[in-house]
Amino acid sequence: MTLGRVFPVLVGVLVAVGVVRPALPELLRNEWPLAIALLALTACVFQLWRCRRHGLGHEATLTALLPLVLGALYLQPQRVASDGIFYYAPLRSLVVDGDLDFENEYRVLGARPGYFQRTVTGRLPNNYSVGPAIAWLPFFLGAHALGLLGLYRPTGFGYPYFTAIATGTAVAGFVGVVFVFRLLRVYFPSAIAFTATVFVWLASFHIWYMVFEPSMSHAMAMASVALFLWRTQGGLRDTKDFAWAGVLGGIAALIRWQNVVFLPVGLAVSWSKYGRPKTVSLVAGAAAFALVFTPQLLYWKSLYGGFLLIPQGGGYIDWARPELMAVLFSSRHGLLAWAPLLWLGVLGFPGFFRREPVLAGALALATMAAWYVNASVFDWWVGASFGSRRFDGAIPGLALGVAVSIRWWSIQVARRPLFASSLMLAPFVVWNGMLMGVYFTGTIPPDGPTSFRQAAGDGLDLFYPRTGYPPSWPAAIRDRLRYGRPLGSYDLSGSLTVSNNVDIRMGDTDALYLGRGWSLPRRGRATTRRIAGHRAEIFFLLNEPAPYRLRFEGRPGSGADVLLNGVPLGEVRLDEEGRAVLTVRADRIISGVNYLVFTVNQGPGLELSRLRLSRGG
Secondary structure, three states, rough: HHHHHHHHHHHHHHHHHHHOHHHOOHHHHHHHHHHHHHHHHHHHHHHHHHHHHHHHHHHHHHHOOHHHHHHHHHOOOOOOOOOOOHHHHHHHHHHHHOOOOOHHHHHHHHOOOHHHHOOOOOOOOOOOOHHHHHHHHHOOOOOOOOHHHHOOOOOOHHHHHHHHHHHHHHHHHHHHHHHHHHHHHOOOOOHHHHHHHHHHHHHOHHHHHHHHHOOOHHHHHHHHHHHHHHHHOOOOOHHHHHHHHHHHHHHHHHHHHHHHHHHHHHHHHHHHHOOOOHHHHHHHHHHHHHHHHHHHHHHHHHHHOOOOOOOOOOOHOOOOOOOOOOHHOOOOOOOOHOOOOOOHHHHHHHHHHHHHHHHHHHHHHHHHHHHHHHHHHHOOEEEEEEEHHHHHHHHHHHHHHHHHHHHHHHHHHHHHHHHHHHHHHHHHHHHHHHHHOOOOOOOOOOOOOOHHHHHHHHHHHHHHHHHHHHHHHHHHHHHHHHOOOOHHHEEEEHOOOOOEEEEEOOOOOHHHHEEOOOOOOEEOOOOOEEEOEEEEEEEEEEEOOOOEEEEEOOOOOOEEEEEEEEEEEEEEEEOOOOEEEEEHHHOOOEEEEEEEEOOOOOEEEEEEEEEEEOOOO
């Protein structure tokens, strides 16, 4: 066996051991985690050694990371869950049952009750695209063939099947990473393209949906858009090119139909390079797209009785009320809040526009369209989501901006090495300043040990009320200019998560609620915060006006005057048990962010361990 074949063999063995775990010999099954880790590390190290020895380049080096991704996938327990239920159901139903009745799949996989209400065609609904099921088909059939051979029961359910399609997602997601690299390499040196690709991959939600939620469509969706952009970025010369673009665009739409907004990019680039396309070329591209997208149209027709529709219903999108700021900046899964590295993509994109104005402009318009669509969906935060996963199609374009930023920084380092070195050392100065702050306030013991976690957390607590979360600054600054709230309060107001009751434990669950004026946590029998000066603020987000009871717990004898939304509420003074209660009329409460202010004129300032807002009834 030549050296070039060792790596794929190692990866193949890793996949086999990962997928057929229940059918392995008992000895290997008992040591399965160790076997997976050793196989993944061996394959990775071998490929890195081979790349270094033979100078194989950055793309070959990139492949060395695939075994580590597969190893991480196999060692974590989640396979088919959440939205993945609805992507998997049609695959299993068609192959094993030979129909599109999802009732048994939904019951086994645990679908929500609403999905058992039949549509006008008599079938159970499925709001999700059929493309992932088609992409998983070879992996599912491989697992099913092994089941038919007797390695396990060929039911279409269970670990081998779920792990097989998860492997398909990881492989497809990795192929997307490779095509992002190839796209970047067209415009940047290989080293910069490699660095930008790896960082965008590992510092965004893409790696999560390759490894931890592999039954969703997002890793494959990014891959399909990356492939389309790579194939069309140079323009489409003839009818054959347009036909291929139609095929790739159809695949992207079949995986996630929302990503059709990126398909005009190829046409725009072609028009700029080769002039107006011939009619026959446009017809060929449209026909190829329609042919590939036909399974989705037939799927909708079978389930809902119509070829084109929004399966989630008319209330799914509100075009008139997009949450444009929140979907980018909110700590509730905002794109730039959860993946701050993508700020480099936003900041670097103007530099790419100067170099490639048509491609960059088309990508910018497509991304803004995706932004508007994602912000208009009623659950713009995407439910239980790691980051803003609906922006999967925007990842390749943002990677171009990240590459511009990396190139700019590498030039600055070459020109100003002392400046670059100083920036690298600056965090040590910041850390020392934070440590001095928490030591000065007595938060950490002056003559005893403290944990790094406590010191770091309290150090950040010094700055957070004043700075908030930097990746959210555009929205937080707008919030401050409009309402006068501190930057840190945007993590609460930007989430738009209203509630009927609030329970704030100081030093524990208080991060979203505190404004200015509070001390660092004081730890004792109970963790408390006191009013550091004469005034302190708390913000809370409530659903609607209603009577409330404010319950205070803290240091006995401490107190303060209370204002709610600018109106005096009275004085609170904690009794000998450290408790107090204030009653709030409904007309004092507003729907949205409420503003509680404590002021101290005399006596010991209020020191709280807990504040609860309980709605009457």
